[in-house]
Amino acid sequence: MRRVRILFYWLFFNKNNINFFELLKFLIKPKVDVIAKKFIKKIDSSDEYNKVTFLNLNRELYWPKKFSVSGIFQVTAETFDSNDWHYYQYDKTQVEKGEILLDIGTAEGLFPLVVLDKCSHIYMVEPSQYFYNSLNKSFEQNKEKTTIFNLAVGNKKDKVFFNEDSLDGQISNDSKASRSIDVETVDSLIGDNKITYLKADIEGFEYEMLQGAKETISKNKPKIAITTYHKQNNPDEIIALIKSFVPEYNYFIKGIHGEEPKPVMIHFWI
Incomplete structure (x- = not known):
C-alpha cells in the first residue's frame, strides 16, 4: 500500500x-530485510545486545535487545544502499577525509561507525539511554576521536520528558512513561569547536534544532544531510531557515515519504 501511495504522490503531487x-526501481525493489542481508555477515545475541557484523566493515555494531532486529535491517539499508532515499551521502554530501561530523539523533550509530575512518572527530547526540549505552560499547575502541552526548537538542536550554520505550524515541508529556532529559542548543554544545558535516534525524524536531544551531552553521558552513519527512516537518521552512543563515547554500531534495508527499531528505552544501 505504501508503494501505491508513493506512486500516486509522484504522479499527482511532488516528484x-x-x-x-x-x-520504478523503488517500486520493484525487495523488502528492506532482503536488502539489509546483502550487507550483514551475522548477528550474534547476548544478554543485553545483538552484535552485528557487516561484510565490508571491520568493526561491530551493538544493538540493544530492547528493540526488534527489524530495526537493524532498516538502518542497514538506509546506511549502505546508495539507492535508498534516506541515504545520507548524496553526491554533494559525501563524507570526505578529515571531516568533523556532528550526528544529531545518532540512534544505534551505524552511520558514524561506517564513516569513522574518514573523520578526524565525531560528535554524537542521542537522548535514548538504551542507544547511548550501546554507542559507548560500539565505539569503545575509538574514544579518542568520538564524543557522545546523552541529551536532546532544541532552540533553547530546557528539560523535557523522553519516552524510552519507542525505537524512534519521542518527547512525551507523560512523566510516568518517560525520564527527564536535558535539552541544549547546538551552539552551546559545540561552542568554538569546528564541524564540517551535520547529519540530523530527530523525529520532527529538526527545525527547533536548527534554530539553536545558527552560529554553528553560519560560522562553519558544514555540509548538511537532514530528514524532512516527519509529521511536524515543513521542508520549505527548513530550507528558508538554513539559507537565512548561509544564503550561498545549494540544496537538493530527495525522496517521497509514504504518508504524505514530503521529501525524505534535504542535502545542503556550499
Missing part, C-alpha cells in the same frame, strides 16, 4: 527529484 527510472 522531489525522483525520475521515472528511480521510481
